[in-house]
Amino acid sequence: MPLPRLWRPLGAVLLIVLPCVAAAAPAAKGTSPATGSSLPARKPGLWEVTLAAHAAQGPGSAMQPEVTVRQCTSTAVEPVMLLALLPAQENCSRTHVTRRTGQGGGHEIAMTCSTHQSPVQGRMELWGDLQSVYGGTFSVRFPQAPQNNVGPVRFQGRWLGRCGAGQRAGDMLLPNGITVNVADDAARVQGHAH
Numbered sequence: 719m720p721l722p723r724l725w726r727p728l729g730a731v732l733l734i735v736l737p738c739v740a741a742a743a744p745a746a747k748g749t750s751p752a753t754g755s756s757l758p759a760r761k762p763g764l765w766e767v768t769l770a771a772h773a774a775q776g777p778g779s780a781m782q783p784e785v786t787v788r789q790c791t792s793t794a795v796e797p798v799m800l801l802a803l804l805p806a807q808e809n810c811s812r813t814h815v816t817r818r819t820g821q822g823g824g825h826e827i828a829m830t831c832s833t834h835q836s837p838v839q840g841r842m843e844l845w846g847d848l849q850s851v852y853g854g855t856f857s858v859r860f861p862q863a864p865q866n867n868v869g870p871v872r873f874q875g876r877w878l879g880r881c882g883a884g885q886r887a888g889d890m891l892l893p894n895g896i897t898v899n900v901a902d903d904a905a906r907v908q909g910h911a912h
Contacts, residue, residue, distance in 0.1 A: 757815055758825045759796045760875070761849045764882065765789045767875040769803065776865025785893055788878070792887035795901040802890065802900045803873060804829070804840045804856050824854075836862045841869075850877050 768786040773779040791799040810831040818824045824845035831838045839859040846852030857869025881887070888901025 757797050757800060757813070757827065758817075758844060758848055759793065760791060760800065760852065761877055762792045762796070762887075763790070763880050764878040764885070765791060765875050766878055767803065767873055770872040772868065772871040774865065775867040779865075787893065788891040789900075790881035790885040790887055790889040795888045798901050798904045799888065799890070801827075801829075801842070804842060805858055805868065809833075836860065843870075846875075851875065 766788050771784050773781045789799050810829050812830040814828045816826045827842040829840040842856045844854040853874040855870035855872050860866045888899040889897050891897050
């Protein structure tokens, strides 16, 4: 059974963010530790993250425009915020982090998750200092519905400074002007899982 298309203009970011919080919530609470080293963390504060234009790999998939979001993060919510870019994840059972050595360094993060009771494999590569600037790619694979595969999608982030007045850790400002709190959503999803 094909998975619903998650890549619709304007609403795409909301559909990306909300399923992801279920995936990130266990990592944030420490109940699903990485089997490699721990998740890398960006400097606390306000980050601007831009995802490059992209499309799912299936025939007829529409190209999605470049999207920029702003994330207010802290040490406590960073495991949720860092992974909030990856689409179509729920119920992540394994996260493996590998720190790359040598030229460029960085991290590779591999996740095994499910959405709509179908397996999903996510992969993220990060490079940069995570203090002022970083970049990377993510890919998502749906073994039972390969037409929905996405990636690699390039993204880049830059630190803007302290979070603004009235912003809370976990807030993500979407391109349509709506602010969602990814950490609050993760806590709600985690609460419904019990």
